[in-house]
Amino acid sequence: QPVKDMLMRNANHYLIPADIVANVQADNNLYHAFLVLTKIKYSRIPVLDNAGHFKGLISLPMITEQMLGFDQLNVDVLMEKRVSDVMETAVKTVPNVDDVEATLHMMINDPFVPVVSDDGMFLGIVTRREYMKSFNFLTHE
Amino acid sequence: QPVKDMLMRNANHYLIPADIVANVQADNNLYHAFLVLTKIKYSRIPVLDNAGHFKGLISLPMITEQMLGFDQLNVDVLMEKRVSDVMETAVKTVPNVDDVEATLHMMINDPFVPVVSDDGMFLGIVTRREYMKSFNFLTHE
Numbered sequence: 001q002p003v004k005d006m007l008m009r010n011a012n013h014y015l016i017p018a019d020i021v022a023n024v025q026a027d028n029n030l031y032h033a034f035l036v037l038t039k040i041k042y043s044r045i046p047v048l049d050n051a052g053h054f055k056g057l058i059s060l061p062m063i064t065e066q067m068l069g070f071d072q073l074n075v076d077v078l079m080e081k082r083v084s085d086v087m088e089t090a091v092k093t094v095p096n097v098d099d100v101e102a103t104l105h106m107m108i109n110d111p112f113v114p115v116v117s118d119d120g121m122f123l124g125i126v127t128r129r130e131y132m133k134s135f136n137f138l139t140h141e
Numbered sequence: 142q143p144v145k146d147m148l149m150r151n152a153n154h155y156l157i158p159a160d161i162v163a164n165v166q167a168d169n170n171l172y173h174a175f176l177v178l179t180k181i182k183y184s185r186i187p188v189l190d191n192a193g194h195f196k197g198l199i200s201l202p203m204i205t206e207q208m209l210g211f212d213q214l215n216v217d218v219l220m221e222k223r224v225s226d227v228m229e230t231a232v233k234t235v236p237n238v239d240d241v242e243a244t245l246h247m248m249i250n251d252p253f254v255p256v257v258s259d260d261g262m263f264l265g266i267v268t269r270r271e272y273m274k275s276f277n278f279l280t281h282e
């Protein structure tokens with residue numbers, strides 16, 4: 001099982017640690033999140049609380065959807081609502097990067113999987129890109 | 142080379158045909174594209190001309206960036222500018238799905254690759270999800 005063995009061997013390489021993962025705070029207003037997501041260009045990022053716990057995911061469409069009005073865009077809503085009001089909370093996470101096979105299965109539908117400890121601390125993410133690099137390597141040997 | 146053989150065998154399964162790929166027209170105004178990208182939730186979609194030729198890619202951040210103003214968001218700009226004013230045009234494409242290995246290599250950095258014929262007609266896209274499904278299958282045998 002060359003594919004499985006290779007994945008297992010590289011397990012710890014797949015984690016992108018929390019300190020280099022862009023995020024916003026659950027209590028930020030939508031205007032702040034709008035600016036962050038417009039500047040950094042990542043399409044979907046983690047939402048944390050002030051103590052570093054994982055709370056959910058946020059993307060620009062979740063925010064711009066709040067701006068849709070009857071005849072014109074509502075900009076005031078961005079100062080009136082918070083990230084916690086619109087973020088996605090039903091998010092599959094893994095406690096560590098050890099079960100590479102289970103994580104691969106999750107990434108069929110999700111471009112990344114947050115790694116969250118049993119006490120809710122955000123540890124980092126595992127992304128499709130890292131797996132794609134491994135498979136590319138495999139096709140060349 | 143089990144990985145390479147499997148990829149070759151499934152080449153034609155990887156193409157998502159043009160008729161089910163969400164897109165906008167190059168001459169649409171940004172307001173229209175803003176609404177489309179807010180509703181459909183795909184983070185980045187192809188831009189076509191009225192004859193079905195591939196012109197570029199568009200995402201919500203490319204549009205919201207135009208709204209950033211001195212002290213408040215500028216909504217009028219969405220009616221004043223067109224998709225062609227902000228879209229990304231330096232896009233790597235492939236003429237067909239035959240070179241599965243080359244396409245896999247491109248998808249290390251791009252979540253999808255547009256398939257565009259030699260005379261510029263948009264034929265569809267190849268996505269990471271399809272490759273992830275194949276690798277998931279490989280790890281289970």
Ligand SMILES: Nc1ncnc2c1ncn2[C@@H]1O[C@@H]2COP(=O)(O)O[C@H]3[C@@H](O)[C@H](n4cnc5c(N)ncnc54)O[C@@H]3COP(=O)(O)O[C@H]2[C@H]1O
Pocket residue numbers: 016020021022023041042043044045046111112127128129130184249250251252
């Ligand atoms: N600034 C950048 N530099 C280099 N490449 C970039 C990039 N922004 C996007 N990409 C490329 O585009 C892919 C999709 O990015 P997206 O933001 O939609 O989707 C991303 C994003 O939602 C999240 N992500 C990845 N790295 C992140 C980070 N440092 N902070 C926050 N979220 C991250 O994981 C998803 C999958 O990431 P993945 O790396 O597999 O795949 C990335 C990567 O190949």
Ligand SMILES: Nc1ncnc2c1ncn2[C@@H]1O[C@@H]2COP(=O)(O)O[C@H]3[C@@H](O)[C@H](n4cnc5c(N)ncnc54)O[C@@H]3COP(=O)(O)O[C@H]2[C@H]1O
Pocket residue numbers: 043108109110111157161162163164182183184185186187252253268269270271
């Ligand atoms: N409505 C939906 N139904 C089911 N799953 C959904 C979905 N929207 C997003 N996903 C999941 O999220 C992944 C990333 O989507 P994203 O829109 O950032 O990035 C997408 C999007 O930019 C583009 N794309 C995929 N299908 C498309 C379509 N039918 N029309 C336009 N663009 C498409 O290709 C990228 C990679 O797509 P991929 O399938 O590998 O990966 C998709 C898929 O696994």
